[in-house]
Amino acid sequence: MCFKRKAGGEKKKGALFTFPGSAFSPTYSMELVVVLCTFPNMDVAREIATRLVELKIAACVNLTPGAHSIYRWQGKIETSDEVLGFIKTTRALYPTLEQNIKSIHPYDVPEIVMLPVEQAQERYAQFVREAVS
Numbered sequence: 728m729c730f731k732r733k734a735g736g737e738k739k740k741g742a743l744f745t746f747p748g749s750a751f752s753p754t755y756s757m758e759l760v761v762v763l764c765t766f767p768n769m770d771v772a773r774e775i776a777t778r779l780v781e782l783k784i785a786a787c788v789n790l791t792p793g794a795h796s797i798y799r800w801q802g803k804i805e806t807s808d809e810v811l812g813f814i815k816t817t818r819a820l821y822p823t824l825e826q827n828i829k830s831i832h833p834y835d836v837p838e839i840v841m842l843p844v845e846q847a848q849e850r851y852a853q854f855v856r857e858a859v860s
Contacts, residue, residue, distance in 0.1 A: 759844035759852055760821060762814040764828060764837060765794060772810040775831060779814065784824045786858035789813040815855050818843075 762785075766772035769792055776788035794811040797804065816824055821841050828839055847855075 758817050758819070759847050759855055760816060760818050761842045761844060762812075762816060762821065762824060763840045763842065764812045764814060764832075765796065765809040765834075766790075766812060767807070767809060767833060769810050771833060772812055775828060776812060776814070778831065779816075779824060779827060780858075782827065783859050784820045784827060785814045785816045786855040787815045816859055817856065820859055 764775075766775065769790065772790045776785070776790060779785035779788060789812065791811045791813070794809045795806065796809050797806050799805070814824065818841075825839050828837060844852075
């Protein structure tokens with residue numbers, strides 16, 4: 728989901744790894760997780776995402792601008808435009824990832840939600856595991 732490799736091994740932004748002649752064989756993996764996190768703007772999102780990948784606690788972070796959030800905060804209904812991040816990592820690294828996000832995130836209560844990955848294309852799952860090891 729972060730990049731694909733062309734036959735010559737060149738990185739190109741796009742879907743996921745593609746390997747000539749390979750078949751997709753989804754496999755069950757309790758180890759992989761996707762963490763959702765919202766950010767106030769793209770600059771903050773990029774800064775935090777880059778740090779997570781540099782520290783090898785996230786394999787990939789997809790940043791999606793244009794999320795419009797409606798929520799209750801301190802007794803009032805609030806709205807804000809945010810950037811939604813999809814962070815790929817492993818269950819074992821979640822506590823470290825959460826600590827790092829909380830230490831630099833500008834929100835008092837940042838949204839940090841871990842979702843288990845029930846199935847993943849095996850080569851992508853391997854990419855995630857290798858990128859954070």
